[in-house]
Amino acid sequence: MKVIKFGGSSLASGKQLEKVLKIVTADPERKVVVVSAPGKRYAEDIKVTDLLIECAEYSLQNQDPKEKLESVLERYAAIAEELLLPDGVIREIHDDLVTRIASDKSKPDRFIDLLKASGEDNNAKLVAAYFQSRGVEAHYVDPKEAGLLVSDEPGNAQALPEAFERLYSLNKRSGILIFPGFFGYSESGEVFTFSRSGSDITGSILANALKADLYENFTDVDAVYSVNPSIVKSPKEIKELTYREMRELSYAGFTVLHDEALVPAFRAGIPVNIKNTNNPSAPGTLIVNQRDNTNGPVIGIASDKGFCSIYVSKYLMNREIGFGRKLLGVLEDYGLSYEHTPSGIDDVSVILRENQLDEKVMDAVINRIKNELHADEVKVAHSLALIMVVGEGMRQNVGTMARASKALANASVNIEMINQGSSEVSMMFGVKEVDEKRAVQALYEEFFVPVTV
Numbered sequence: 001m002k003v004i005k006f007g008g009s010s011l012a013s014g015k016q017l018e019k020v021l022k023i024v025t026a027d028p029e030r031k032v033v034v035v036s037a038p039g040k041r042y043a044e045d046i047k048v049t050d051l052l053i054e055c056a057e058y059s060l061q062n063q064d065p066k067e068k069l070e071s072v073l074e075r076y077a078a079i080a081e082e083l084l085l086p087d088g089v090i091r092e093i094h095d096d097l098v099t100r101i102a103s104d105k106s107k108p109d110r111f112i113d114l115l116k117a118s119g120e121d122n123n124a125k126l127v128a129a130y131f132q133s134r135g136v137e138a139h140y141v142d143p144k145e146a147g148l149l150v151s152d153e154p155g156n157a158q159a160l161p162e163a164f165e166r167l168y169s170l171n172k173r174s175g176i177l178i179f180p181g182f183f184g185y186s187e188s189g190e191v192f193t194f195s196r197s198g199s200d201i202t203g204s205i206l207a208n209a210l211k212a213d214l215y216e217n218f219t220d221v222d223a224v225y226s227v228n229p230s231i232v233k234s235p236k237e238i239k240e241l242t243y244r245e246m247r248e249l250s251y252a253g254f255t256v257l258h259d260e261a262l263v264p265a266f267r268a269g270i271p272v273n274i275k276n277t278n279n280p281s282a283p284g285t286l287i288v289n290q291r292d293n294t295n296g297p298v299i300g301i302a303s304d305k306g307f308c309s310i311y312v313s314k315y316l317m318n319r320e321i322g323f324g325r326k327l328l329g330v331l332e333d334y335g336l337s338y339e340h341t342p343s344g345i346d347d348v349s350v351i352l353r354e355n356q357l358d359e360k361v362m363d364a365v366i367n368r369i370k371n372e373l374h375a376d377e378v379k380v381a382h383s384l385a386l387i388m389v390v391g392e393g394m395r396q397n398v399g400t401m402a403r404a405s406k407a408l409a410n411a412s413v414n415i416e417m418i419n420q421g422s423s424e425v426s427m428m429f430g431v432k433e434v435d436e437k438r439a440v441q442a443l444y445e446e447f448f449v450p451v452t453v
């Protein structure tokens with residue numbers, strides 16, 4: 001049995017849905033279909049999820065969200081019209097949106113989640129109706145009734161362990177099951193969404209819970225490329241990579257798969273196949289536990305902007321027991337998570353996502369580090385990009401770091417910091433955001449142009 005997930009780009013129009021129906025019915029093993037909300041039809045288009053967030057925000061500010069709601073409804077109506085679906089489908093979506101918008105707003109984050117989740121929930125109903133209209137036995141599945149229990153963290157929920165056992169009973173149902181991605185229900189019955197792009201996570205949870213043979217993730221590219229295609233033109237396709245490599249790469253900027261979407265599949269040993277809805281005969285990329293190391297030291301290079309670093313130096317830091325704990329404790333007090341902590345004998349840098357803290361919080365953090373930890377120097381660097389060079393082959397290859405830093409030097413990119421992951425499958429370079437693109441291109445030239453992946 002296969003779990004198959006379609007992203008927003010695969011569900012953006014009636015034409016796309018026709019491809020989806022063809023793909024699903026081409027293989028009787030494709031039993032559970034996870035759907036996102038309709039995504040972008042063209043580059044400047046707005047995803048339904050973003051329209052719904054605007055709707056929720058308008059309502060919370062006591063502005064009339066009518067126009068915004070109309071634009072959400074229009075997206076579904078356009079699809080229904082293209083596919084000649086009966087009016088009842090759109091009426092049901094309309095009524096659902098009206099009910100949601102009129103619900104309790106005393107907890108704004110939860111209200112936003114309730115609206116956001118409707119994007120996938122209503123789309124699953126629409127897709128089920130479409131399949132049925134073409135004579136296919138398909139059923140919408142309500143995640144509440146199916147038992148997709150999640151933690152009560154708005155916009156950042158996680159599946160609870162009990163969810164997996166409960167979801168197993170879906171195996172007994174007949175027909176094709178259309179399951180909305182991106183959200184679940186807390187113990188108290190409230191809607192909570194995963195973080196953005198979280199329908200990938202739903203697919204992986206279901207693959208694990210139902211003990212699927214394969215988790216197929218359909219998107220709009222032929223494969224996972226060795227580098228983001230918006231940075232390098234026609235980059236090399238990756239045929240096979242390990243869970244560990246993909247987790248590192250998706251966390252560091254390969255947005256093609258959510259970085260939290262691998263763990264459930266990995267735990268159950270289920271391979272993940274990334275494929276293209278617009279070219280389903282292409283084999284795509286297979287993510288597995290182990291692969292042959294035939295491609296050289298590096299399989300992919302990912303990058304992401306929006307980081308800052310807090311550099312702290314203090315003479316004899318290495319001998320001060322508890323210094324690291326106290327430093328990270330200051331961050332914890334402000335609810336800040338950190339990404340990396342490259343360190344020396346007398347100094348350490350903490351790298352954080354910049355969008356977590358404004359100037360006021362940053363000043364407070366710096367003052368506490370200076371006053372409570374008696375640091376000799378505390379410096380902040382803003383607008384950093386992190387570049388992650390990833391590959392299982394790194395462990396067996398000598399000189400990968402030297403090659404990478406030489407390539408960056410030749411491209412006149414100044415390295416602000418370096419960190420080698422303890423797992424030895426990744427190395428991280430911090431550079432200024434303005435140098436990100438040039439750095440990635442230089443690393444790509446170094447590691448990919450001469451080899452076949």
Ligand SMILES: Nc1ncnc2c1ncn2[C@@H]1O[C@H](COP(=O)(O)OP(=O)(O)O)[C@@H](O)[C@H]1O
Pocket residue numbers: 006007008009010036039197218219220221223224225226227228229230253254255256257
């Ligand atoms: N290394 C990469 N390989 C393939 N695609 C990538 C990579 N890095 C970023 N992407 C982007 O991920 C996009 C697919 O993910 P996403 O937009 O979330 O699709 P979906 O709508 O199917 O969920 C691609 O169109 C591409 O722009």
Ligand SMILES: N[C@@H](CC(=O)OP(=O)(O)O)C(=O)O
Pocket residue numbers: 006007008009036037039047049050119181182195196197198199200
């Ligand atoms: N629709 C949600 C969840 C999702 O997974 O979407 P997509 O598959 O289009 O990335 C979002 O935009 O975040």
